Every structure is written in C-alpha cells, then in structure tokens.
Amino acid sequence: MTYCVGMRIDRGLIFMSDTRTNAGLDNISTFSKMRSWSIPGERVIVLLSAGNLATTQSVASLLEERMKAPGDRHPSLFEAPSMFQIARMVGETVKEVIAVSAKGGQNADAFGASFILGGQIKGGQPRLFYIYPEGNFIECSADTPFFQIGEHKYGKPILVRAYKAEMSFEDATKLLLVSFDSTLKANLSVGLPLDMQIYEADSLQLGEKHRFTASDPYYQTVSQSWSIALQSALDQLPPFSFDK
Amino acid sequence: MTYCVGMRIDRGLIFMSDTRTNAGLDNISTFSKMRSWSIPGERVIVLLSAGNLATTQSVASLLEERMKAPGDRHPSLFEAPSMFQIARMVGETVKEVIAVSAKGGQNADAFGASFILGGQIKGGQPRLFYIYPEGNFIECSADTPFFQIGEHKYGKPILVRAYKAEMSFEDATKLLLVSFDSTLKANLSVGLPLDMQIYEADSLQLGEKHRFTASDPYYQTVSQSWSIALQSALDQLPPFSFDK
Structure with a gap:
C-alpha cells in the first residue's frame, strides 16, 4: 500500500508521500511516489x-518521454496551457497504460492507480486534483482542501x-507528519522514509523538499511527543461517570 | 458498515457498538449490534x-432458540462449560447460517459476519474472542487486548x-467514545446511538449499560472537547523548521 496526501493551504500546496511498495509481505521495496x-x-x-x-511508473515514464519528443502528437506537461489540461493529460495516460x-x-482493476496532481502555471491559480484509475478527476475546493490516496483512513481524523x-507550511508539515505517523503505527504496508514537497503560491518554482528518515530528529x-500529547489531551477530557 | 470494539482491561471487559446498518445509502436503519x-x-x-x-440476526436467533429447547442436540449458551466452548458454538452457528x-x-462472502464475544463463566477468567465469518476464532492477549470489527481504521490510532x-472503566469509556467519535466524523456508515456494556471481572453479572445518543451530554x-484538546496537543509539538 501507500499513503500520500496533497493539501492546499492559503500559502500554497504541500505534498507528502511514503516510499514503501509491496507485492506480498516478502517483497517490500522503497520507491519514491513523488x-x-x-x-x-x-x-x-x-x-x-x-x-x-x-502502472504508476509507466505513466510517469510516458509523461516524461513525451516532454522529450516534441514531435509527438501528444501535448507535453511543459506545453499544456493549464493545470486542468495537465490533469486531463495524466488521466488519459493512466487510461492508456491500464488499457495496454x-x-x-x-x-483492469489489477492495474489500477490513483494520483494526486498539484501545481501552478503562470497566469493561473495553484490547483490540486485527484485523478482516478478510470482517468477522470476531481479538483479540491475550500470544502475539501486535501486529497489522500492509498491507506488513508488511519490518518484522516487528525x-x-x-x-x-x-x-x-511549518504547521502543515507538523500536521501531515502526525497523520503519517498515525498511519505508520497502524499499518505495516506504509513505511518510512517520507518525502515532502512544498510549493509556495505564485512562486512558480519548487519550494523546500525534505526526506524524513527514521533517524530524522x-x-x-513528532512521533515520540505525539503519544504523550495525545494522552494528555485525553486526560483533559472528563471521565465518564456511571452515576448519571 | 459498523464499528464495534471489545476491550479487556484489568478490571474486566468493556464493549461498545454503533447501531447503523445500511443496504445502500437510501436504506439506513438502526439496529443494536450488541x-x-x-x-x-x-x-x-x-x-x-x-x-x-x-446473518448476524440469524446467528443470534439460533443461539437463543437453542437455549429454550433443551432437548436440542446442540448445547446452549447457558450449558457450555467454558467461554472457549461458547466461542466454538458461535463459530459453528455462523458457519451453519452462512452455509444455508x-x-x-x-x-458465501456476501453473507459474511464477524463477532466479538466476551464474558466469564464461574471458575474461569474473563475472556474475549474475535470470531471470523469462517467460524474459527482468536482470543485476545496482553499484546492484543482489544478487538475491533467493522470500520476499524479511523478509530484505531487513539x-x-x-x-x-x-x-x-470511566477512562475506558472515554477512550472508546473518542475512538467512536473519530470514526463517526470520518465515515457516514457508522452512526449514533452507541451502545456500551461494562463487565466487571468476577462480578458474574452484567454491569452498567448505557446508550449514548446524539443529545447525551x-x-x-467528548465530541466537542476532543477537537479542541487535539488541536492543543498539536500546538504543543514544535513546528517543523525549514532552516535545518
């Protein structure tokens, strides 16, 4: 499995993903999913x-190859006029790979893959999309400001x-790390290290990138303090009284 | 869906279950699952x-009918000599119902059902079992002191x-309510009211029972304070620093 989050905040976009892939319990590898x-x-x-x-590697490879072959009939990631067109392009590529x-x-279900796409093109706003294995997609909104793919349930409540x-971005990083740590603690198929990427709105360049390994201070x-903080949060609530 | 937890603590056993059942989004009902x-x-x-x-109603009905028909070749819940034998009996009944x-x-998968069984018989210890749709079962231990069935992921981290x-029991009730509230907030297929049952070790009688409705003070x-407590727990953690 996998756990990835893409989140839109006023200051821009923030992305985090784990790196564990598995095809059975005895075939575990580390691959970046970002x-x-x-x-x-x-x-x-x-x-x-x-x-x-x-599927996900093929989609990325096709998207990259088409950027390098400008004569290709497909438009490229660097030519598309809007993030919406890029979402369509990724969606079409997913459909194509799965169909093959x-x-x-x-x-076809066995080849399924989901994507979170975010970014900004000059003249547009920062945008964030969730692309389904069927190739269609939805965009985040003020009501749904983040998307999760993969093993998303453990980390959703926080x-x-x-x-x-x-x-x-500092607080958003903290929030995402807590969400990932809850998932890591509950599900072995999600694993360290974690990749993080910041995008500051209107900067039109990639922001800070960070890889959190198990030894990252x-x-x-966060991982150690969160258990304590959570316990003290629970202690703050009054216990149930059976005399009511 | 459903969310149920059975938990063993030193003082005994505590059980909580939601009451929502659904067969599609437009066919939602309230049934006790306890x-x-x-x-x-x-x-x-x-x-x-x-x-x-x-399936779950048939299993319960069969178990009850067999208690009232003592001539039946099946032993009854009130005759079985141990909780282990009761777990076997429930397991056999599940298999029987699904087979029919x-x-x-x-x-057969469409008829699947899982059970958490807990209790105590004079001369034995309080015991807690997880019974699979296949009819076999596992018992909780010091390493795995609680079982969850149904929509278990959202409420597991806490x-x-x-x-x-x-x-x-007062703190255990609080902990379970927080776990249920996290699930209720994340998944519409789990719904109020919640049923809770306490069993004090060696009391050999049912303890407090409580139904938490939406208007339960x-x-x-818990529901309102937990968001605030969680936020303040998060605030206690240092934010990430991009200068590292």
Whole structure:
C-alpha cells in the first residue's frame, strides 16, 4: 500500500508521500511516489501516485518521454496551457497504460492507480486534483482542501480536525507528519522514509523538499511527543461517570 | 458498515457498538449490534456483531432458540462449560447460517459476519474472542487486548496509543467514545446511538449499560472537547523548521 496526501493551504500546496511498495509481505521495496517537474518562473507540477507500481511508473515514464519528443502528437506537461489540461493529460495516460496492461484479458482493476496532481502555471491559480484509475478527476475546493490516496483512513481524523487554510507550511508539515505517523503505527504496508514537497503560491518554482528518515530528529520528536500529547489531551477530557 | 470494539482491561471487559446498518445509502436503519445473556452469579456473555445483518440476526436467533429447547442436540449458551466452548458454538452457528444462505449458489462472502464475544463463566477468567465469518476464532492477549470489527481504521490510532490495562472503566469509556467519535466524523456508515456494556471481572453479572445518543451530554462533551484538546496537543509539538 501507500499513503500520500496533497493539501492546499492559503500559502500554497504541500505534498507528502511514503516510499514503501509491496507485492506480498516478502517483497517490500522503497520507491519514491513523488515526482515533480518545473520551469522556474513558468510552471510547477507535482505528482503523487498510489496503486500498481508498474502502472504508476509507466505513466510517469510516458509523461516524461513525451516532454522529450516534441514531435509527438501528444501535448507535453511543459506545453499544456493549464493545470486542468495537465490533469486531463495524466488521466488519459493512466487510461492508456491500464488499457495496454489489460489487453491480455486480465482484469483492469489489477492495474489500477490513483494520483494526486498539484501545481501552478503562470497566469493561473495553484490547483490540486485527484485523478482516478478510470482517468477522470476531481479538483479540491475550500470544502475539501486535501486529497489522500492509498491507506488513508488511519490518518484522516487528525486532518479533518486540525486542518486550517491559514496555517503556515511549518504547521502543515507538523500536521501531515502526525497523520503519517498515525498511519505508520497502524499499518505495516506504509513505511518510512517520507518525502515532502512544498510549493509556495505564485512562486512558480519548487519550494523546500525534505526526506524524513527514521533517524530524522524532527520526525522522532513528532512521533515520540505525539503519544504523550495525545494522552494528555485525553486526560483533559472528563471521565465518564456511571452515576448519571 | 459498523464499528464495534471489545476491550479487556484489568478490571474486566468493556464493549461498545454503533447501531447503523445500511443496504445502500437510501436504506439506513438502526439496529443494536450488541446482545447479552447472563445467569447472575454463574455466567455473563456479550456478543457484538458486524457484517450481513440477516446473518448476524440469524446467528443470534439460533443461539437463543437453542437455549429454550433443551432437548436440542446442540448445547446452549447457558450449558457450555467454558467461554472457549461458547466461542466454538458461535463459530459453528455462523458457519451453519452462512452455509444455508449460500446454498442457492450465491457467493458465501456476501453473507459474511464477524463477532466479538466476551464474558466469564464461574471458575474461569474473563475472556474475549474475535470470531471470523469462517467460524474459527482468536482470543485476545496482553499484546492484543482489544478487538475491533467493522470500520476499524479511523478509530484505531487513539486506541493503540492510549490503551492501558490498568485504566478505570470511566477512562475506558472515554477512550472508546473518542475512538467512536473519530470514526463517526470520518465515515457516514457508522452512526449514533452507541451502545456500551461494562463487565466487571468476577462480578458474574452484567454491569452498567448505557446508550449514548446524539443529545447525551457526556457524548457531546467528548465530541466537542476532543477537537479542541487535539488541536492543543498539536500546538504543543514544535513546528517543523525549514532552516535545518
């Protein structure tokens, strides 16, 4: 499995993804699930992926190859006029890859993959999309300001409760790490290290990138302190009284 | 869906279950998923169920009918010599119900149901079991002191972090309510009211029972205060620093 989050805040976009892939318990590997492309001053594109690794790698490879072969009939990530067009392009590429994979009569579901796409193109706003294995997609909104793909349930409650549009990137990083740590503690198929990418609105260049390993001091602080903080939060609530 | 938890603490057993059942979004009903039987001073049995409602109701009905027909070749819940034998009996009944349901050639998976069984029989210890749709079962241990069935992921992180064997029933109730509230807030298929049942070790009688409705003042306190407490717990953690 996988756990990835893309979140829109007033200051821009923030992305986090784990790196564990598995095909059975005895076939565990580390692959980054975060890819980014940019033309500084013109466009920034970040893509997170979950699902069949062969599918997600093929999608990324096709998108990259088409950027290098300008004669190709497909438009490229660097030519598309809007983030919406890029979402369509990723969606079409997913459909294409899955269709080819399932040609042998296999069930297309086995090749499924989901994506979170975010970025900004000069003249537009920062935008964030969730792309389904079927190739269609939805865009985040003020009501749904973040998308999760993969093993999303364990880490959702804290996001729902603590997300604020006006939060800083520092606080957003903390929130995402807590959400990831809850997931890591509950599900072995999500694993360290974690990749994080910041995009500051209107900067039109990739912001800070950070890889949190198990030995990362900030990750250790969050992971250890959160249990204590959570326990003290629970202690603050009054216990149930059976005399009522 | 459903969310049920059975938890063993030093002081005994505590059970909580939601009451929402659905067969599609436009067919939502309220059914208790908690059943209990007792002979005060001799035995106490509590059963929580998740899965196909027809299956879980049939299992409970068969168990009850067999208690009233002593000539039946099946032993009854009130005759079985140990909680282990009761777990086997429930397991056999589940298998039987599913086998009958799937006789028409349907896929047995569609009739699946899981159970949490807890209780104590005079001369034995309080015991807690997880019974699979296949009819086999596992027992809780010091390493795995609680079982969840149904929509268990949202509410797991807080249980993992805050469970303590030595906690009071008052604190255990609070912990379970927080776990349920996280699930209710994240998943529409889990719904109020919540049923709770306490069993004090060696009391050999059913303890306090409580139904938490949306207007229950303690439930409201927990639900409202937990967001604030969680936010303040998050505030206690240092924000990430990009200068590192």
